[in-house]
Amino acid sequence: MNPYTQVLGAAHVMALDYLDGVCARQVTPTAEALRGLCRFDEALPGAASDPVDTLRLLHAAGSPATMASQGGRYFGLVVGGALPAAVGAEWLATAWDQLAFTDVTSPVAIKLEAVAAGWVLELLGLPPEATVSFVTGTTMGHLTGLAAARAELLRREGYDLPRRGLRDAPPVRIVASAEIHVSALKVLSLLGYGDHEIERVPVDRQGRMIADALPKLDARTIVLAQAGNVNSGSFDPVGAICDAAHAAGAWVHVDGAFGVWAKASPDFDDLTRGLERADSWTTDTHKWLNTPYECGLAICRHPGAVRAVMGAQAAYTSIGGAASPHDIVPEFSRRARGVEVWAALRSLGGDGVRELVERCCRHARRFAVGLQDLGLEVLNEVAINQVVAAAETPQATSALIEAVQRSGECWFGPTHWQGRAALRISVSSWRTTDEDVERSLRAIADARRGLGHYRRTARSA
Ligand SMILES: *Cc1c(COP(=O)(O)O)cnc(C)c1O
Numbered sequence: 001m002n003p004y005t006q007v008l009g010a011a012h013v014m015a016l017d018y019l020d021g022v023c024a025r026q027v028t029p030t031a032e033a034l035r036g037l038c039r040f041d042e043a044l045p046g047a048a049s050d051p052v053d054t055l056r057l058l059h060a061a062g063s064p065a066t067m068a069s070q071g072g073r074y075f076g077l078v079v080g081g082a083l084p085a086a087v088g089a090e091w092l093a094t095a096w097d098q099l100a101f102t103d104v105t106s107p108v109a110i111k112l113e114a115v116a117a118g119w120v121l122e123l124l125g126l127p128p129e130a131t132v133s134f135v136t137g138t139t140m141g142h143l144t145g146l147a148a149a150r151a152e153l154l155r156r157e158g159y160d161l162p163r164r165g166l167r168d169a170p171p172v173r174i175v176a177s178a179e180i181h182v183s184a185l186k187v188l189s190l191l192g193y194g195d196h197e198i199e200r201v202p203v204d205r206q207g208r209m210i211a212d213a214l215p216k217l218d219a220r221t222i223v224l225a226q227a228g229n230v231n232s233g234s235f236d237p238v239g240a241i242c243d244a245a246h247a248a249g250a251w252v253h254v255d256g257a258f259g260v261w262a263k264a265s266p267d268f269d270d271l272t273r274g275l276e277r278a279d280s281w282t283t284d285t286h287k288w289l290n291t292p293y294e295c296g297l298a299i300c301r302h303p304g305a306v307r308a309v310m311g312a313q314a315a316y317t318s319i320g321g322a323a324s325p326h327d328i329v330p331e332f333s334r335r336a337r338g339v340e341v342w343a344a345l346r347s348l349g350g351d352g353v354r355e356l357v358e359r360c361c362r363h364a365r366r367f368a369v370g371l372q373d374l375g376l377e378v379l380n381e382v383a384i385n386q387v388v389a390a391a392e393t394p395q396a397t398s399a400l401i402e403a404v405q406r407s408g409e410c411w412f413g414p415t416h417w418q419g420r421a422a423l424r425i426s427v428s429s430w431r432t433t434d435e436d437v438e439r440s441l442r443a444i445a446d447a448r449r450g451l452g453h454y455r456r457t458a459r460s461a
Contacts, residue, residue, distance in 0.1 A: 004095075007051040014059040023071040023431065026408025033064035072429060072436035073410035078230065078258050078386075080290040081429040089343030090292050093336045100134075100336040102321035110323050113338030119345045120297060123353060124263040125276050131303045133310075133328040134338045137296035138257040141282025142187040143330055144298035144306060149222045149251040149280060150191065152305035156219065156249070162308055166192060175199045175217065176224035177209040177236060181255050184224055205418060206381055207232045211240035219249030227275055228259015231417050231424055232379075233364075233386030235259060239274020252278040257296075258428060261288040262384050264353045267361075271383060288357065288385070290430045291340040298329075356430055360385040363427040363437045370441040374448050379417050387425040391453060394421035399451050400444070409443030410436075 039061040069079050082090075098106035100113065117132035133144050150172045151161040159169055174193055176184065178200045188198065202213045207229040217223065223245045225236040238254060245252045254260070254275065260283040262268040263275060275281075281299040285291040300306045311327040326332060348356065361384050368382045368389070376389045391397040401414050401423050415424040427437075 007055060010052045010055050014055060018063045022068050025068055027068045027071065027073050027411040028405060028408045029065045036061045037065050072431040072433055073440050075410060075412040075425040075427060078287045078426045078428050080287045081431045082292040083290045083344050083347060083430055085343040085347030086291040086340040089339050093339040098336045100334045101326050102319065102324040104319045104321035106336060109336035109338060110325060112342040113325060116338050116342040116345060123350055124260060126299055127301050131300045131306050131328050133298040135296050135298050135329055136294040138282045138284050139183040139187060140330055141296045141298035142184050145253045145280035145282050145300060146187060146191060146222060147309045148300055148305040149253055151309045152302055153220055153251055170220060173199060173221040175201060175215060175221055177201055177226055178203050179207045179226065179229055180224055181230055184255055206234040208234045209236040211237045211244060214244050217245055217248035217250040221250040223250055223252045225252055225254050227254050227256035228384065231386065231388050231415050233259065233384040235271050238278060242274060242277040254278045254281045256281050256283045258284060258287040259384060261357055265357045267358055285341050288428050289344050291344050295337045295340060360427040363432055366437050367425050374445055379422055385427045388415065388417045388422045390420050390422045396453055397421045397423060400447055403447035403450060404444055407443050407447060410440035
């Protein structure tokens with residue numbers, strides 16, 4: 001018998017059992033479920049056992065101890081669900097277990113990456129000649145884009161960074177928003193930049209970089225802009241930043257982890273205009289496109305720049321093939337993650353991506369109105385899918401967050417915004433319905449009432 005039949009049959013039943021229940025159950029695992037995790041505290045077994053038995057334990061002790069981020073009422077961090085087509089495609093691709101290294105090691109993985117790459121560039125209005133690197137997430141996208149940027153700026157000045165190294169290299173400056181995402185700081189540190197070396201540009205009350213406040217730029221400067229602030233969702237004026245940067249020969253790298261997908265809807269044209277003029281972009285598909293983890297894209301207008309830093313050849317890897325995406329990613333061995341991006345895009349279509357984006361933003365606006373009705377102050381312009389709000393005092397805000405989390409009805413976390421303790425809600429999942437939003441608002445209202453902070457306003461009366 002096929003050695004996979006029983007185990008995949010069991011996995012299929014368990015996964016459906018999980019997904020059938022995940023929308024209705026409480027978002028956080030119960031205390032009992034958390035206690036059940038001790039069932040994994042086993043000594044490494046000496047003897048082999050039935051693989052189905054291993055899955056049984058995984059489902060019995062593991063599934064209840066998940067956070068129900070695959071349901072519609074998880075609004076923490078920036079977390080999408082996983083679309084049916086993407087989950088199904090990932091299962092099949094896992095069964096294939098392809099090495100997405102070249103079109104010799106996996107013709108199909110490389111083909112689907114290429115097709116998905118073309119669709120992404122079309123959907124986001126980015127240059128068709130750009131390279132699209134399928135990486136684990138925006139963090140690795142930063143590494144790809146920023147390493148390429150630095151080497152390319154130096155190459156233009158006649159310095160061959162990959163050969164001669166950093167020690168004798170002329171310095172390349174980093175100019176970034178004061179609101180730079182912590183993942184970019186992590187990557188800059190990996191690239192050898194200390195925190196204090198980063199020239200911070202002030203932001204306005206929405207967290208947008210003030211283009212007029214940019215320092216004097218030159219041809220040895222990388223400017224890091226954001227399309228979608230992780231708290232407010234606001235966009236830096238990327239067009240104006242590109243004007244200033246390109247006039248000076250500088251490079252513009254955009255963190256568009258989730259925000260870039262707003263490009264798929266004409267509703268956000270005013271917000272996203274100019275984004276297409278940057279030099280490199282990084283985004284996730286595991287957030288707003290709702291593919292499974294881990295999948296992000298590094299997109300670069302200058303293909304040679306990425307190849308110069310990510311290309312790696314060894315005698316044993318010269319196995320032929322026309323396409324070798326390992327030359328444009330930090331990873332070497334890689335799973336076929338392009339399959340899920342292809343499946344998500346093919347099943348949604350351009351219209352589906354647009355609707356997904358617009359729906360999440362509509363939910364976010366409804367949250368903002370509902371929170372105001374409960375006497376909370378919404379601290380951001382709800383430009384896309386993010387809402388930041390505060391109660392009367394920092395203590396009231398954190399008590400509210402904790403009470404809602406405890407209720408298990410929905411989940412969101414804390415942040416600081418413009419010096420104030422706040423709660424942040426990110427609506428990024430294809431699963432979130434109008435009813436999920438109303439149910440979550442009811443849970444927030446109940447929590448407010450429980451804390452003695454409920455105030456009726458004209459609108460909710
Ligand atoms: C999530 C996020 C990142 C980091 O992306 P990963 O996929 O977690 O590596 C970077 N920037 C922003 C704005 C984000 O929301």
